[in-house]
Amino acid sequence: xxxxxxxxxxxxxxxxxxxxxxxxxxxxxxxxxxxxxxxxxxxxxxxxxxxxxxxxxxxxxxxxxxxxxxxxxxxxxxxxxxxxxxxxxxxxxxxxxxxxxxxxxxxxxxxxxxxxxxxxx
Amino acid sequence: xxxxxxxxxxxxxxxxxxxxxxxxxxxxxxxxxxxxxxxxxxxxxxxxxxxxxxxxxxxxxxxxxxxxxxxxxxxxxxxxxxxxxxxxxxxxxxxxxxxxxxxxxxxxxxxxxxxxxxxxxxxxxxxxxxxxxxxxxxxxxxxxxxxxxxxxxxxxxxxxxxxxxxxxxxxxxxxxxxxxxxxxxxxxxxxxxxxxxxxxxxxxxxxxxxxxxxxxxxxxxxxxxxxxxxxxxxxxxxxxxxxxxxxxxxxxxxxxxxxxxxxxxxxxxxxxxxxxxxxxxxxxxxxxxxxxxxxxxxxxxxxxxxxxxxxxxxxxxxxxxxxxxxxxxxxxxxxxxxxxxxxxxx
Amino acid sequence: xxxxxxxxxxxxxxxxxxxxxxxxxxxxxxxxxxxxxxxxxxxxxxxxxxxxxxxxxxxxxxxxxxxxxxxxxxxxxxxxxxxxxxxxxxxxxxxxxxxxxxxxxxxxxxxxxxxxxxxxxxxxxxxxxxxxxxxxxxxxxxxxxxxxxxxxxxxxxxxxxxxxxxxxxx
Numbered sequence: 033x034x035x036x037x038x039x040x041x042x043x044x045x046x047x048x049x050x051x052x053x054x055x056x057x058x059x060x061x062x063x064x065x066x067x068x069x070x071x072x073x074x075x076x077x078x079x080x081x082x083x084x085x086x087x088x089x090x091x092x093x094x095x096x097x098x099x100x101x102x103x104x105x106x107x108x109x110x111x112x113x114x115x116x117x118x119x120x121x122x123x124x125x126x127x128x129x130x131x132x133x134x135x136x137x138x139x140x141x142x143x144x145x146x147x148x149x150x151x152x153x
Numbered sequence: 154x155x156x157x158x159x160x161x162x163x164x165x166x167x168x169x170x171x172x173x174x175x176x177x178x179x180x181x182x183x184x185x186x187x188x189x190x191x192x193x194x195x196x197x198x199x200x201x202x203x204x205x206x207x208x209x210x211x212x213x214x215x216x217x218x219x220x221x222x223x224x225x226x227x228x229x230x231x232x233x234x235x236x237x238x239x240x241x242x243x244x245x246x247x248x249x250x251x252x253x254x255x256x257x258x259x260x261x262x263x264x265x266x267x268x269x270x271x272x273x274x275x276x277x278x279x280x281x282x283x284x285x286x287x288x289x290x291x292x293x294x295x296x297x298x299x300x301x302x303x304x305x306x307x308x309x310x311x312x313x314x315x316x317x318x319x320x321x322x323x324x325x326x327x328x329x330x331x332x333x334x335x336x337x338x339x340x341x342x343x344x345x346x347x348x349x350x351x352x353x354x355x356x357x358x359x360x361x362x363x364x365x366x367x368x369x370x371x372x373x374x375x376x377x378x379x380x381x382x383x384x385x386x387x388x389x390x391x392x393x394x395x396x397x398x399x400x401x402x403x404x405x406x407x408x409x410x411x412x413x414x415x416x417x418x419x420x421x422x423x424x425x426x427x428x429x430x431x432x433x434x435x436x437x438x439x440x441x442x443x444x445x446x447x448x449x450x451x452x453x454x455x456x457x458x459x460x461x462x463x464x465x466x467x468x469x470x471x472x473x474x475x476x477x478x479x480x481x482x483x484x485x486x487x488x489x490x491x492x493x494x495x496x497x498x499x
Numbered sequence: 500x501x502x503x504x505x506x507x508x509x510x511x512x513x514x515x516x517x518x519x520x521x522x523x524x525x526x527x528x529x530x531x532x533x534x535x536x537x538x539x540x541x542x543x544x545x546x547x548x549x550x551x552x553x554x555x556x557x558x559x560x561x562x563x564x565x566x567x568x569x570x571x572x573x574x575x576x577x578x579x580x581x582x583x584x585x586x587x588x589x590x591x592x593x594x595x596x597x598x599x600x601x602x603x604x605x606x607x608x609x610x611x612x613x614x615x616x617x618x619x620x621x622x623x624x625x626x627x628x629x630x631x632x633x634x635x636x637x638x639x640x641x642x643x644x645x646x647x648x649x650x651x652x653x654x655x656x657x658x659x660x661x662x663x664x665x666x667x668x669x
Contacts, residue, residue: 038556045555045611046548052606053547056311057538060359063310063609064642067618070610071650079657092559095577096584096611097551098646105650109658113665120658124651130578132647135585135616136639142593143623143635148206148296148307149595205628300625307592308621308642309601309609311543314536356524357531365531403534486524 041093044086048097067098074102078110104128157280160381162348162374169343170279170287171332172496174227176220177452178213179445180295180321186431191453192322193220199296199321207245210294210323214239214250217323217452218290225286225327226334232256232327233284236275238267238291239444240298240319247292256288265367265396266350266473267291268324268448269492273347275328276494285330291471292323293443302360302478316361317398317442320430324448326456340498342459347494348378352475354488360481364401364427364439367472370489371397372408374470378493387418390464393455394491395447395471396427398440426450426471447471465498543605550600550607558584581612588613592620618642 048070055066077083083103086094094100105124112123125132159165177193184195194216201209214237222229235254237247238261251258263270271289278284296306298319304310328344335341353373357366371394379386386392386409397405402425409423410416429450430441451469458464470493476485558580565576588608591597597617601608608614619639626638640647 038559041559042552042556046552046607049547049551049606049610050544052610053544054540056606056609057540057543063304063308063614064618064645066606066609067615067642067646068649071646072653075650075653075657079660090555092562092577092580093552093555096555096558096580098610098612098615101612101615102650102654105654106657109654110661113658113661117659117662120662121655123658124654131581131585131612134582135589135619135643138586139589139616139619139623139639140635142589143620143627143639144631146593146624147627148305148625300622305621305625305638305641307595307598307617307624309592309597309614309617311602311605314538355527356520357528362531362535365527365534368531369527400531400534404531407534 037091040090043093044090045093045097048094048099070098071102071105074099075106076102078103078106101128101131104131159346160377162351162377163346163381164277164349165346166276166280166344168280168330169345170276170328170330171335172326172342172344172456173329173332173334174221174223174225174327175325175452175456176217176222176224177324177449178217178220178322179449182295182318182435182437183320183322183430183449186435188430188450188454191457192449193217196321199294206294206296206300207241210239210241210246210292210297211249213294213321214246214290214292214323214325215253217292218250218254218288218325221288221290221325221327221452225329227286227327229254229256232286232288234259234275234278235288236261236271236290237288238262238271240264240293241301246294246297247290263471263490263492264473264475265293265442265444265446266471266490266492267444268395268451269469269471269494272326272328272344272469272494273349273492276344276347279328279330287328288325289328290323290325291444291448293319293321293445295319295321295443298443302476312438313361315359315364315400315439317363317396317427317439318431318437319443320441320446320449322430322443322445322449324445324452326452340460340462342456342496343499345495345497346382347492348374348381350374350491350493352488352490354486356486358481358484358486360476360487362400363396363442363474363487364398365404366487367474367489367491368397368401368404368408371405371470371472371491372412374491374493375409375468376412378468378495382495385418386414386422389422389466389468389495391455391467392423393447393451393467393469394423394425395473396440396442397425397472398427398442399433400439401425401472402428402440429454444471459496459498462498466495467497468493468495546603547605547607550604551611554584554608554611554613584612585616588616589620592617593624597621615643615646618646
């Protein structure tokens with residue numbers, strides 16, 4: 033167990049969230065727009081091979097925030113592209129299949145079971 | 154000949170319709186606020202024992218109306234026309250309440266200005282001799298408005314400091330040509346004149362800046378009203394805007410002083426329902442908003458004070474932001490409107 | 500005789516009016532901003548940093564447990580961790596706790612995959628009264644839909660570009 037690994041995960045993960053917080057507080061961007069920006073920027077950074085070093089450094093600190101989701105999609109596409117055209121197209125979803133699948137299926141089941149609560153905020 | 158019209162935007166009621174009944178109801182957050190004692194009924198659960206938020210709001214509106222009819226010692230068959238509006242698409246709450254109550258119904262949409270709009274039109278109908286008893290009402294519900302105009306309630310996000318809290322409340326009054334159900338010697342509130350507002354767009358696009366978007370229209374209506382009637386702001390014990398909230402109230406005050414009104418008089422005679430319904434430590438950020446905000450504050454605290462003789466002349470100006478979910482997605486700015494109705498105790 | 504309108508002049512006028520309107524709106528927006536309390540930037544950022552950091556660190560701990568004690572491959576462990584975070588966030592949303600946490604932590608829980616999971620359940624649960632198909636089924640994607648659409652489209656474009664480069668090179 034390497035303590036530095038944890039420190040980097042904390043710093044990078046927290047840092048990405050701070051960027052999101054600054055966007056939330058200083059711009060009129062709503063949460064969905066910010067989520068889109070993060071995912072697409074993850075895709076673009078990985079396309080330029082810039083996100084892999086962050087992942088190597090921070091591990092889950094870089095893969096758990098949403099740019100990591102974009103990274104995952106782009107990585108699938110890039111690995112698939114080495115094999116062929118079809119793999120380049122199926123690659124992104126193949127890589128993210130578990131996450132998206134669970135989010136959809138479990139989310140649907142949960143929303144069928146539970147009822148909305150009155151706000152406590 | 155429009156002989157009841159005065160000045161550019163004001164109408165004067167000859168018959169001065171009486172408010173003979175009032176009723177209101179509030180949700181859970183309202184029950185924790187400073188005006189809790191002024192409600193006829195408060196809910197522990199905003200669902201009100203119904204299956205959906207919309208049904209709950211509908212039931213709240215009906216309850217407030219039934220309370221107002223009861224106070225007026227009337228039966229619902231005695232109500233000639235019901236005027237009502239709310240915030241849900243195609244004013245669903247009001248239409249569905251009217252379906253169950255079986256009263257001739259005219260639906261109104263003036264966003265959060267609906268309470269004054271219904272009072273103004275109701276008074277006009279009575280003054281014109283088209284009706285004897287009129288129900289004027291409005292309602293809003295935090296959960297129905299929030300999910301329609303902004304984000305789902307369960308969605309994790311931080312509300313900006315300027316965001317306002319839609320009141321879960323409904324208010325209704327019965328307007329009448331004659332004060333037959335009011336005992337001799339008791340104070341009764343009458344509508345004397347009204348100013349119909351123009352739609353004014355100051356170019357605000359942020360749906361979380363409602364107070365700032367509506368303040369210019371309230372200023373415009375108030376200045377026109379004072380000019381048309383030749384009154385000063387201290388003619389009224391209280392000039393009350395609907396839901397400008399803390400930010401909008403500050404802007405309104407500043408703009409009024411800027412327009413040449415006496416600053417001390419503005420501070421002494423002007424207030425806003427949105428700043429009264431909730432206290433700042435209830436985490437409501439910009440204050441209260443929604444049709445129900447001015448409806449409940451007016452039918453609650455303000456009517457009580459007038460009946461008790463604490464204040465005798467008020468100008469109620471509910472303010473509305475006429476945005477739709479489509480207009481804000483298309484990047485349109487938010488038009489504001491404010492109507493004013495002058496009420497006095499006799 | 501009908502009056503002739505100088506069309507170009509009218510357009511110019513219109514443009515000028517529109518510009519003037521925009522300027523007034525901007526000035527009023529600045530004016531209104533003076534009355535708006537500022538968000539507590541530093542406190543918000545610190546909260547986001549610590550919650551976001553904590554979620555990532557916990558995820559890493561889980562990942563290391565799965566690869567170490569359970570002997571899973573790095574990739575499988577990562578997938579399990581993602582699934583775990585999604586399930587937890589969606590359950591918290593269903594219990595009505597997530598919005599309370601998000602009010603405190605802000606981007607700290609919105610930016611991690613937990614925010615994505617929440618954004619699916621929140622509208623779905625809210626609109627379930629409109630039915631299982633067009634209510635919950637459709638609204639599941641009101642917020643998550645754009646994220647998936649943009650993410651998948653951009654990554655597919657990246658894939659095709661890479662494939663093209665690969666072919667040119669090979």
